[in-house]
Amino acid sequence: MILMMLGAQGTGKGTVAGILSTELGIPQVSTGDIFRKNISEGTALGIEANKYISKGDLVPDEITVPMLESRLKEEDAKNGAILDGFPRTIEQAQKLDEMLNKMGKRVDLVVNLVTPKEEIIDRMLTRRVCTNQECKTTYNTKLHPPKVEGICDKCGAPLKQREDDSDPEAIKRRLDIYEEKTSPLVNFYEEKGILQTETVSTAVNRMGADVARDLVEKLK
Numbered sequence: 001m002i003l004m005m006l007g008a009q010g011t012g013k014g015t016v017a018g019i020l021s022t023e024l025g026i027p028q029v030s031t032g033d034i035f036r037k038n039i040s041e042g043t044a045l046g047i048e049a050n051k052y053i054s055k056g057d058l059v060p061d062e063i064t065v066p067m068l069e070s071r072l073k074e075e076d077a078k079n080g081a082i083l084d085g086f087p088r089t090i091e092q093a094q095k096l097d098e099m100l101n102k103m104g105k106r107v108d109l110v111v112n113l114v115t116p117k118e119e120i121i122d123r124m125l126t127r128r129v130c131t132n133q134e135c136k137t138t139y140n141t142k143l144h145p146p147k148v149e150g151i152c153d154k155c156g157a158p159l160k161q162r163e164d165d166s167d168p169e170a171i172k173r174r175l176d177i178y179e180e181k182t183s184p185l186v187n188f189y190e191e192k193g194i195l196q197t198e199t200v201s202t203a204v205n206r207m208g209a210d211v212a213r214d215l216v217e218k219l220k
């Protein structure tokens, strides 16, 4: 089963994907996480990708698409995956269709998370991630803080703020790119009849964990 998370930055894609991965037993495939792992390990891919990521720009397809393809071919993804952060353009979505086709697979469900604009920036500024690359759990200092400040509940590693989350210019750039390049994917998948839109907002008291719980119930 191939699931896909769609939605702007800070809507909780990673949180929902993480819960679905644990509950359904299929890996979360986050292109952002793979890039960050490469950056922290200083690989050639990481050094190249960071030129774009630090500014809030998209990493070129020549780097991103083959990286995603080889990840989907790994053993643990043979029964499916939860895509988080890919595709981000119509072009990437078309390339994804082609590659899944060759593997005899298709996208089964696209979960589109929507959060009011005024909540989004706040959620990005208060986001913290676990520095342990095997864990990478995301927290939020206001909405779901760790039990001990600055420490991951799951593995005890220190938490930090992502560099691109602490730079207002990079945040604005990422949100603009989402509007322009990624949001057309909502229609793209709606027309295929596989889109499920969910609101995540403190205003209606519905968080990522609630969405994830309902999805697990539906999919299990």
Ligand code: ADP
Residues within 6 Å of the ligand: 008, 009, 010, 031, 032, 033, 035, 052, 053, 056, 057, 058, 059, 060, 064, 084, 085, 086, 087, 088, 092, 164, 174
């Ligand atoms: P966010 O959704 O908060 O921007 P991600 O972890 O999904 O965070 O991505 C971080 C950065 O990695 C993006 O700003 C972009 O530079 C790069 N990136 C991630 N996925 C893709 C993709 N599918 N195509 C191009 N660049 C990507």
Ligand code: ZN
Residues within 6 Å of the ligand: 130, 131, 132, 135, 136, 137, 152, 153, 154, 155, 156, 157
């Ligand atoms: Zn951790």
